[in-house]
Amino acid sequence: MNPGHVVVVGAGLAGLAAASRLRKGGAEVTVLEARSRVGGRIEGGRSSDGTPVELGGQWIGPTQDRMYALVEELGLETFPTYNEGKHVVLLGNRTTRMASARGAVPRLNPFVLVDIFQGLTRFTRLAKRVPLDQPWSAPGAESLDAQTFETWIRRNLRTQTGRMYFRVACEAVFAAEASDLSALHALFYAHAGTDFEGLLSTDRGAQQDRVVGGSIRLCEVMAERLGPAVRLGEPVRRIDQDGSGVRATTRTGQVVEGDRVVVTLPPTLAGRLEYGPQLPSWRDQLTQRLPAGSVIKLFAVYDEPFWRSDGLTGQAASDTGPVKITFDNSPPSGRPGILLGFMEGSDARRWARSTETERRDAALGCFARYFGPKGRRAEEYIERDWMGEEFSRGCYGAHFTPGVWTAYGPALRQPIGRIHFAGAEHATIWNGYMEGAVRSGEEVADDVLSAL
Amino acid sequence: MNPGHVVVVGAGLAGLAAASRLRKGGAEVTVLEARSRVGGRIEGGRSSDGTPVELGGQWIGPTQDRMYALVEELGLETFPTYNEGKHVVLLGNRTTRMASARGAVPRLNPFVLVDIFQGLTRFTRLAKRVPLDQPWSAPGAESLDAQTFETWIRRNLRTQTGRMYFRVACEAVFAAEASDLSALHALFYAHAGTDFEGLLSTDRGAQQDRVVGGSIRLCEVMAERLGPAVRLGEPVRRIDQDGSGVRATTRTGQVVEGDRVVVTLPPTLAGRLEYGPQLPSWRDQLTQRLPAGSVIKLFAVYDEPFWRSDGLTGQAASDTGPVKITFDNSPPSGRPGILLGFMEGSDARRWARSTETERRDAALGCFARYFGPKGRRAEEYIERDWMGEEFSRGCYGAHFTPGVWTAYGPALRQPIGRIHFAGAEHATIWNGYMEGAVRSGEEVADDVLSAL
Numbered sequence: 051m052n053p054g055h056v057v058v059v060g061a062g063l064a065g066l067a068a069a070s071r072l073r074k075g076g077a078e079v080t081v082l083e084a085r086s087r088v089g090g091r092i093e094g095g096r097s098s099d100g101t102p103v104e105l106g107g108q109w110i111g112p113t114q115d116r117m118y119a120l121v122e123e124l125g126l127e128t129f130p131t132y133n134e135g136k137h138v139v140l141l142g143n144r145t146t147r148m149a150s151a152r153g154a155v156p157r158l159n160p161f162v163l164v165d166i167f168q169g170l171t172r173f174t175r176l177a178k179r180v181p182l183d184q185p186w187s188a189p190g191a192e193s194l195d196a197q198t199f200e201t202w203i204r205r206n207l208r209t210q211t212g213r214m215y216f217r218v219a220c221e222a223v224f225a226a227e228a229s230d231l232s233a234l235h236a237l238f239y240a241h242a243g244t245d246f247e248g249l250l251s252t253d254r255g256a257q258q259d260r261v262v263g264g265s266i267r268l269c270e271v272m273a274e275r276l277g278p279a280v281r282l283g284e285p286v287r288r289i290d291q292d293g294s295g296v297r298a299t300t301r302t303g304q305v306v307e308g309d310r311v312v313v314t315l316p317p318t319l320a321g322r323l324e325y326g327p328q329l330p331s332w333r334d335q336l337t338q339r340l341p342a343g344s345v346i347k348l349f350a351v352y353d354e355p356f357w358r359s360d361g362l363t364g365q366a367a368s369d370t371g372p373v374k375i376t377f378d379n380s381p382p383s384g385r386p387g388i389l390l391g392f393m394e395g396s397d398a399r400r401w402a403r404s405t406e407t408e409r410r411d412a413a414l415g416c417f418a419r420y421f422g423p424k425g426r427r428a429e430e431y432i433e434r435d436w437m438g439e440e441f442s443r444g445c446y447g448a449h450f451t452p453g454v455w456t457a458y459g460p461a462l463r464q465p466i467g468r469i470h471f472a473g474a475e476h477a478t479i480w481n482g483y484m485e486g487a488v489r490s491g492e493e494v495a496d497d498v499l500s501a502l
Numbered sequence: 503m504n505p506g507h508v509v510v511v512g513a514g515l516a517g518l519a520a521a522s523r524l525r526k527g528g529a530e531v532t533v534l535e536a537r538s539r540v541g542g543r544i545e546g547g548r549s550s551d552g553t554p555v556e557l558g559g560q561w562i563g564p565t566q567d568r569m570y571a572l573v574e575e576l577g578l579e580t581f582p583t584y585n586e587g588k589h590v591v592l593l594g595n596r597t598t599r600m601a602s603a604r605g606a607v608p609r610l611n612p613f614v615l616v617d618i619f620q621g622l623t624r625f626t627r628l629a630k631r632v633p634l635d636q637p638w639s640a641p642g643a644e645s646l647d648a649q650t651f652e653t654w655i656r657r658n659l660r661t662q663t664g665r666m667y668f669r670v671a672c673e674a675v676f677a678a679e680a681s682d683l684s685a686l687h688a689l690f691y692a693h694a695g696t697d698f699e700g701l702l703s704t705d706r707g708a709q710q711d712r713v714v715g716g717s718i719r720l721c722e723v724m725a726e727r728l729g730p731a732v733r734l735g736e737p738v739r740r741i742d743q744d745g746s747g748v749r750a751t752t753r754t755g756q757v758v759e760g761d762r763v764v765v766t767l768p769p770t771l772a773g774r775l776e777y778g779p780q781l782p783s784w785r786d787q788l789t790q791r792l793p794a795g796s797v798i799k800l801f802a803v804y805d806e807p808f809w810r811s812d813g814l815t816g817q818a819a820s821d822t823g824p825v826k827i828t829f830d831n832s833p834p835s836g837r838p839g840i841l842l843g844f845m846e847g848s849d850a851r852r853w854a855r856s857t858e859t860e861r862r863d864a865a866l867g868c869f870a871r872y873f874g875p876k877g878r879r880a881e882e883y884i885e886r887d888w889m890g891e892e893f894s895r896g897c898y899g900a901h902f903t904p905g906v907w908t909a910y911g912p913a914l915r916q917p918i919g920r921i922h923f924a925g926a927e928h929a930t931i932w933n934g935y936m937e938g939a940v941r942s943g944e945e946v947a948d949d950v951l952s953a954l
Binding site: 197227229330458 | 647648650652653679680681682734739753755770773774776779782783784786787790791793796847851854855886887888890892895896903904905909
């Protein structure tokens with residue numbers, strides 16, 4: 051017996067995971083996707099020789115159990131992010147190389163090292179006390195949520211370089227400045243992803259593994275299995291509900307009726323839909339306060355990964371942008387060599403106003419600074435400005451600005467009648483990551499199945 | 503010669519002021535208003551005996567020159583907010599009465615008074631240095647914008663009661679908690695409205711005067727003069743532009759073409775429209791970061807203003823809610839007696855989930871606490887939850903969260919091609935007030951006229 055029909059808004063990882071789980075549970079599903087492709091904030095590109103280039107989310111790492119299982123279920127494989135040799139670290143006008151093992155420390159002045167170590171210890175201790183299903187009830191939540199992460203950094207780090215380390219880490223993790231987000235949110239997020247160091251690490255960290263063929267394969271295979279239930283090019287504009295069901299209307303005028311709807315859009319976009327009846331104020335004011343991060347993800351393609359023969363991992367962390375974080379993003383074969391760089395936070399905002407040529411020059415300049423003059427001689431340059439994507443409007447995810455967790459937190463995962471909300475931002479485990487997206491989508495699907 | 507046709511989105515004060523100025527400049531205008539009434543965040547209500555009750559914005563005060571001139575142009579009159587006798591002040595478990603003259607100080611312990619005085623002095627000194635047309639270039643802007651106003655308060659006030667004074671003041675001015683907004687924004691806003699003390703004052707302050715018949719008369723008379731150019735019940739959903747003009751499409755499917763469009767919606771709602779081509783990322787990410795405040799405005803109607811005979815102004819300021827700020831909002835005749843109360847910030851958010859009966863009881867309880875047991879015996883209770891208004895989604899206005907002025911400030915008033923933005927949030931003078939709305943509307947109208 052068919053228990054009902056569920057409309058899923060968005061064919062990103064959360065939407066596809068929700069739809070797959072719903073169908074497995076016996077429900078009929080229709081997935082309405084705004085773009086002409088699936089994946090949402092995961093996107094597959096290719097360099098001119100056909101090598102997959104991952105324009106959006108791409109990594110998985112330890113404790114992301116659902117992702118590793120999903121990779122297997124979908125008949126895909128992972129391979130390790132290239133991590134042999136040394137990382138390049140530029141902090142406080144000093145360039146050092148550090149071992150690529152998790153827990154390795156850059157060669158910095160001992161005062162700075164102690165400062166960073168104490169700051170991380172304190173941060174981790176606080177983070178572990180944040181209950182993942184209700185961050186607003188953490189000890190000291192009111193006070194931690196009343197300050198920016200930048201304020202926390204200034205209070206808890208004593209050296210300029212120590213502060214800079216935390217700021218760069220914040221940009222790398224949130225694609226936002228430490229001044230943009232609540233200190234409580236930073237703590238919650240680190241705890242949701244195990245710990246802060248793990249979020250920053252390749253070895254035994256969140257950047258450990260990649261998917262052969264590109265992360266988009268996850269979405270493509272899931273969408274293939276869902277078949278014609280996934281309808282592309284249908285941006286949902288309005289959702290109506292009444293006692294008997296829901297009705298989603300798209301910009302093209304298509305109307306899809308169902309028993310329930312799962313909205314998997316990033317919060318700021320979920321808040322832009324028209325709802326009839328309108329959503330209650332706590333939900334609307336919440337989505338007004340969850341802006342998306344700011345990032346331009348870019349790639350330089352070289353004949354070969356020249357940095358490897360210099361004993362470098364291709365990973366750099368720098369306090370001087372616009373590209374402050376880099377990775378070796380070559381395919382498993384190592385040919386071509388691909389450097390990946392991020393412009394994040396204020397760098398992304400500033401450079402979004404420049405031309406692609408200007409960004410290319412700036413990015414290659416950074417690669418040369420980190421890995422030598424060959425960095426300038428790229429064969430090809432590819433980029434994706436996620437802020438400019440109409441159906442994402444920022445990446446990696448939303449951050450909670452000060453005061454929002456404590457004032458609106460309980461509204462985050464609460465369904466409104468027949469409307470359910472899912473997505474990486476709604477996850478209690480690995481919030482903001484692919485793992486969180488899948489977990490959230492599947493959990494909400496289970497809720498819907500039991501409500502049908 | 504008709505220089506062109508301009509579409510104005512929103513018939514609030516800014517939209518009506520823009521349309522009036524545009525027509526005066528010779529342009530043809532069409533104003534598209536979502537609601538079945540004009541006024542936006544100004545709304546006229548009536549008590550059961552027909553007395554005007556101002557459900558939204560209502561006061562004007564010194565240096566709001568444009569408002570006083572507009573009142574006269576529209577053939578209206580002002581009358582003073584009732585301010586005779588003493589205010590009731592409840593701070594730090596102590597109830598005092600203070601003179602109602604601007605600059606009067608409550609009888610508090612001298613350490614607290616010195617603390618408040620020093621805090622206000624420091625705040626005012628910093629505020630005066632914030633350039634109103636570019637707050638991001640204030641001295642120390644980066645640091646001030648990287649912290650919440652709450653952090654500023656904790657750093658600059660030493661006593662618990664002094665901090666509470668600032669927090670209540672913040673709620674009264676922004677309908678937001680001090681933890682919600684950037685310290686730089688608080689400073690900018692106070693400077694834009696002359697000074698912080700003025701924002702809080704009735705005598706020679708922002709609450710000095712009212713409009714006979716209610717503030718809605720301003721909008722009604724402007725709309726009458728514009729005649730059928732104002733089209734009600736037409737929520738704009740989408741704005742398209744190309745080299746030759748603009749096209750606004752409403753939810754009912756009406757299409758209005760013009761040479762330019764002025765969007766006067768609150769930022770968070772302006773950001774929800776569909777735009778073709780989509781707006782650049784800096785504009786979109788800005789409106790993701792300008793949430794509306796949280797307020798429920800409520801009224802208790804009594805046979806007579808009983809507090810007056812007790813020598814009270816009807817104005818209370820309290821650190822214990824849910825109604826922390828009250829006013830005598832009786833009509834000029836003084837019959838009936840009307841007490842106005844605000845639930846603001848976290849109080850509004852919490853009480854929005856209660857029933858109207860529960861809010862009524864809580865509000866009357868506050869009135870009784872401030873003005874005696876007669877406060878409970880209201881003939882009538884009227885309220886407006888502005889967070890629940892689909893076409894406002896909060897009041898009084900938007901606040902800048904930390905980091906936003908410095909990262910996105912220049913995008914606030916910048917037109918995007920043929921799309922111009924106006925409204926109280928865009929004003930450099932009296933930002934957030936009716937004065938700011940009119941000034942912004944008229945300034946943008948002038949820009950449009952010179953661009954036509």
